[in-house]
Amino acid sequence: MPVPDERTAYPNPLIPGFNPDPxxxxxxxxxxxxxxxxxxxxxxxxxxxxxxxxxxxxxxxxxxxxxxxxxxxxxxxxxxxxxxxxxxxxxxxxxxxxxxxxxxxxxxxxxxxxxxxxxxxxxxxxxxxxxxxxxxxxxxxxxxxxxxxxxxxxxxxxxxxxxxxxxxxxxxxxxxxxxxxxxxxxxxxxxxxxxxxxxxxxxxxxxxxxxxxxxxxxxxxxxxxxxxxxxxxxxxxxxxxxxxxxxxxxxxxxxxxxxxxxxxxxxxxxxxxxxxxxxxxxxxxxxxxxxxxxxAPVELAPRPEPLHEHFTFTDPAALADPGWLAVRRTPGEAASLTGRPGTLTLTAAGDGSDTLRPAFVGRRQRHLDSVVEARVEPAAGRGGLCLRFDEEFAVVLLAERSPIGGGLRVTARADVPTMTQSWSTDVPDDRVLLRITTRTPPPGRAPWLSSGDRIRLSVVDATGAESHLAELDGRLWSVESAPFFTGRVTGMYAEDGTVHFTDFRYHGEPRT
Missing domain, CATH: 2.115.10.20 (Glycosyl hydrolase domain; family 43)
Incomplete structure (x- = not known):
């Protein structure tokens, strides 16, 4: 068998996402x-x-x-x-x-x-x-x-x-x-x-x-x-x-x-x-x-196939997959699969995403073009999806009971040190699908004008209609701005009270 070309024989990255120091x-x-x-x-x-x-x-x-x-x-x-x-x-x-x-x-x-x-x-x-x-x-x-x-x-x-x-x-x-x-x-x-x-x-x-x-x-x-x-x-x-x-x-x-x-x-x-x-x-x-x-110099050769992951929480062993991560504690300590049948439950102490041990269970983002979704029922709590670099650099998409009547209020929030910005909308549902989409920037711009990727935060109501709350420039949630050692981990998150999740999806686009 011939020896393959030393620079292009294997996919690169070999292990994508937050996987340093191999x-x-x-x-x-x-x-x-x-x-x-x-x-x-x-x-x-x-x-x-x-x-x-x-x-x-x-x-x-x-x-x-x-x-x-x-x-x-x-x-x-x-x-x-x-x-x-x-x-x-x-x-x-x-x-x-x-x-x-x-x-x-x-x-x-x-x-x-x-x-x-x-x-x-x-x-x-x-x-x-x-x-x-x-x-x-x-x-x-x-x-x-x-x-x-x-x-x-x-x-x-x-x-x-x-x-x-x-x-x-x-x-x-x-x-x-x-x-x-x-x-x-x-x-x-x-x-x-x-x-x-x-x-x-x-x-x-x-x-x-x-x-x-x-x-x-x-x-x-x-x-x-x-x-x-x-x-x-x-x-x-x-x-x-x-x-x-x-x-x-x-x-x-x-x-x-x-x-x-x-x-x-x-x-x-x-x-x-x-x-x-x-x-x-x-x-x-x-x-x-x-x-x-x-x-040889390291070549870029992303994998040509897409990646689809769909997790439901009817099985008590739903967190057994080794790719789940939690912060300073295990996923099993951060979440419960027994509180309500068919759901993953997160309970927060109300101290936000900047706590050392947040109510968070997530997975590595492994593609530049990706979609992460979770179906959320906030009950009396507040929670949803969080794209996390660390306690200070995060993007969150949260659902909670609307203060103006029935239904839910959904808020997109961008957190960086010394600055927070948020956008909200109301939907007439008790459970919603929250979605974070990342996309690479369009090609062809001069290097000195280049931005980072685009992070879109959306909510899908019971009729299937999608509403975009915000689209962010991903430069602030990249290693050039955020803490360098780790990477993006996106997952289910509770900021206050008890929040239930019925499923979680990750999709990565091929060659990204």
Whole structure:
């Protein structure tokens, strides 16, 4: 079988939507990939593929809040940058819980679909983005970025560090040593180690995870180094280019299904000049020259098929799908499927979308052109749909009892720091269909005039008539304006009282 073209053989993004910091491992002909989740639960999605094209979300590593301890982490804190590896018949996921109490954790499982262990804390690893590797004798090493945080305060940043560890006891066995920390760009992080052809290769990210993001590499004679940087570093960066995939970095190497070398990495794609979906997982081919990896620029190749998801809530297991997310608690803790038969019920404390643990259950937006719908009965409460970046950057579409008589009042609201704008209409129904539609901007505008995507907020009454309440410029809910680490998650939301939902739909347009 011929080796496919290194830049276009696989769909890109490989795992669309909010799926940053990918790490991948090949075990017995099957690929397993994990990504970051920050303040969301369940944490650490696990994706599986036999061909590197079709990926199935088979579960999550941390399905209980106690496993990661993120109940009180600030936005963009929490579960950062995992590494997945396989050793002696056991899958390992090592990760840092930034700004949380648990620190560096290692989870293990015999089946990557779960269940996973409760997580062993590795005392003495003060940093982020840990990698786990074993030397030729089977001794485990943790290599990590020495960014030491105390809450949101940076205590120290010592570059790339490494120490031998006792995984069973959860402790380092030596004073961490400093390794090669890149070419001098800011934020050396995301180290991964590989043994190949008599060398050990140290792959890192540097330049920061935004527009300056880059991949660099060094090699040395042992897992402990010393390491010498490649003469052509950085290996990969979209900085200063007009490529359709920007912010490329945080790479992990894996052997492809045709025997080719691949790099999974994060990147952002644009709608106009802005990136609404956050950091996604991409793949690119890697050739080797003079003993150094040379990854190809990341191409954009969205999947050609549409995606339709329809969830009804007559089944008590309706939230079992691993793609559901809630904020700092699990979907099962945020919502009830037993309060009223055939509905999902959310109950809010009345403190709005800016609370740390809102009454919210949603899913990643995975297409630039998408439609999200929910049929809502607000009863005596107020709720509907929420497109969320974090507590301060959100778009909501809410139904509540009309104050002027029978029926409902539906309000569209745009929230950004220091500013809120809203639009309302009344409908003569007790239950309505709410709809959030996103569309890419029309092509052909000069780059300096380009807006973001369009976010349309609509209500459909009992007769099927659709009323548009607002259409927003999506620039404010994109990574260039909103918090950069996460992405859009859209779902059912209660702002006050008890709200019932009978179904939820997601539609993604092909090639977006």
């Amino acid at each position: 790490s991948c491992v090949l075990v017995d002909g099957t690929y397993y990939l994990v990504t970051s989740t920050f303040e969301y639960l369940p944490a650490l999605p696990v994706y599986r593929s036999a061909d590197f094209v079709t990926w199935e979300h088979i579960g999550n590593v941390a399905v209980r809040g106690e496993q990661v301890g993120i109940a009180d982490v600030p936005s963009a804190g929490g579960v950062w940058a995992p590494t997945i590896r396989h050793h002696d018949g056991l899958f390992h996921v090592i990760v840092s819980v930034a700004t949380g109490p648990r620190g560096c954790l290692v989870f293990t499982a015999t089946d990557p679909a779960g269940p996973w262990s409760e997580g062993t804390v590795i005392d003495g690893v003060h940093g982020i983005d840990p990698d786990l590797a074993w030397d030729e004798t089977g001794r485990p090493y943790v290599t990590y970025s020495g960014l030491h945080l105390n809450g949101t305060t940076v205590v120290a940043n010592r570059g790339i560090l490494q120490a031998r560890v006792d995984l069973a006891a959860g402790r380092v066995l030596e004073e961490p040593r400093q390794l090669w920390s890149g070419t001098g760009l800011v934020a050396p992080e995301a180290p991964h180690l590989y043994a190949r052809d008599g060398h050990w290769y140290l792959l890192i990210a540097e330049g920061g995870t935004e527009s300056g993001h880059a991949v660099s590499v060094a090699r040395g004679p042992s897992i402990e180094g010393p390491f010498e940087g490649a003469p052509h570093n950085p290996l990969l960066s979209a900085s200063g280019t007009d490529r359709p995939v920007q912010c490329t970095g945080h790479g992990d190497l894996v052997l492809g299904p045709h025997g080719e070398d691949l790099m999974v990495l994060l990147g952002t794609r644009r709608a106009g000049r802005f990136s609404p979906l956050g950091r996604e997982t991409y793949v690119t081919g890697v050739r080797w020259s003079d003993g150094w990896p040379c990854p």
